[in-house]
Amino acid sequence: MNIRDRVASLLRPNEVAHAHCDIPCGIYHPHIAQQGAESVERMCVLIGELGTPSDAAGHATLSRYVAEKEKAAELVKHEVRILWGDYFKPPHLEMFPDLHDKAWNIMKLAGTARGSVSIDDAKALRAAVDEFADMFWKSKE
Amino acid sequence: MLAALAAMCSLRGRYYRVEVAGDSMRPTLRPGEFLVLRRGAPAPGRVDPGSIVALHDATGRLILKRVIGLPGESLRVGRSVLINRRPLIETYAQGETPQAQFRGANQLAEDEYFLIGDNRGASTDSRDFGPVRRERIEGTAAFRYWPLRRLGRIGTPRREFGTAAADDLPLGMIRARTGN
Numbered sequence: 001m002n003i004r005d006r007v008a009s010l011l012r013p014n015e016v017a018h019a020h021c022d023i024p025c026g027i028y029h030p031h032i033a034q035q036g037a038e039s040v041e042r043m044c045v046l047i048g049e050l051g052t053p054s055d056a057a058g059h060a061t062l063s064r065y066v067a068e069k070e071k072a073a074e075l076v077k078h079e080v081r082i083l084w085g086d087y088f089k090p091p092h093l094e095m096f097p098d099l100h101d102k103a104w105n106i107m108k109l110a111g112t113a114r115g116s117v118s119i120d121d122a123k124a125l126r127a128a129v130d131e132f133a134d135m136f137w138k139s140k141e
Numbered sequence: 142m143l144a145a146l147a148a149m150c151s152l153r154g155r156y157y158r159v160e161v162a163g164d165s166m167r168p169t170l171r172p173g174e175f176l177v178l179r180r181g182a183p184a185p186g187r188v189d190p191g192s193i194v195a196l197h198d199a200t201g202r203l204i205l206k207r208v209i210g211l212p213g214e215s216l217r218v219g220r221s222v223l224i225n226r227r228p229l230i231e232t233y234a235q236g237e238t239p240q241a242q243f244r245g246a247n248q249l250a251e252d253e254y255f256l257i258g259d260n261r262g263a264s265t266d267s268r269d270f271g272p273v274r275r276e277r278i279e280g281t282a283a284f285r286y287w288p289l290r291r292l293g294r295i296g297t298p299r300r301e302f303g304t305a306a307a308d309d310l311p312l313g314m315i316r317a318r319t320g321n
Contacts, residue, residue, distance in 0.1 A: 008288075011286065011287055012160060013157075013158035015159045017159035017176070017203045018203065018204045019163040019164065019165040019206075020204055020265060021165045021264050021265050078240065082237060082262060085235075086262040086263075
């Protein structure tokens with residue numbers, strides 16, 4: 001036991017106060033963001049296949065696709081923000097100096113993909129999210 | 142000598158020490174730090190917003206959380222905290238409230254306080270168990286004495302609000318808008 005530990009053991013209070021979390025904390029996974037990006041692309045494909053609806057049922061389907069696409073794009077942004085803000089720590093920046101740019105870029109791409117019906121935009125988002133997920137997994141190696 | 146002993150005894154009654162366990166008060170409090178707490182519930186109207194308080198939770202554990210909402214205030218926790226519709230600027234907090242913990246109170250009742258851990262992505266607090274009545278507060282964090290390099294008073298940050306009326310802007314954007 002070094003001196004610091006000895007002093008700490010002398011000063012240690014008897015009581016413990018918990019700054020606790022009952023939910024499973026510290027569990028991070030890029031899967032949800034990737035799934036969201038995939039959903040955006042899938043919805044673009046479905047919207048393209050649907051074409052211009054001619055009846056109420058078609059309009060309802062289109063509305064569902066659009067709503068789902070926008071929700072998925074927002075989900076991507078939310079999940080990437082959690083990984084970027086909560087999971088990644090300063091030492092990771094040394095490993096990935098462009099981490100902030102990558103996260104920022106995803107916000108922009110997701111915003112664009114949310115507003116457009118472009119498979120290219122969706123693919124760009126997916127590629128950026130996959131790259132971000134790779135960084136996540138590399139940081140754990 | 143006797144006077145010093147008497148002073149120490151009286152201090153022991155008014156203050157007590159705890160060791161911090163867990164991560165939910167990061168970055169303010171880290172696990173393994175030793176604190177001095179002022180004993181007892183503060184007097185009515187004397188609970189400072191931003192102070193860190195200790196109380197026993199339903200499982201009997203002593204827990205530490207920060208006072209965010211005061212009696213009479215309306216409060217909403219989304220990506221940021223809105224108090225009476227104004228975004229609270231929280232320089233002490235880190236992370237983001239998970240969607241599953243988005244909560245609010247139309248109005249906190251008399252003597253009710255809303256407590257949240259500083260580590261927003263990893264804390265169980267009023268977002269889960271609801272507001273807490275004043276009499277349940279058992280202590281207020283006053284001082285950190287270990288590790289020595291982080292020794293010092295545990296202050297109460299000045300309460301500041303952003304001017305943005307937006308409901309759910311990320312904290313960073315609110316800071317940018319208000320120039321903080």
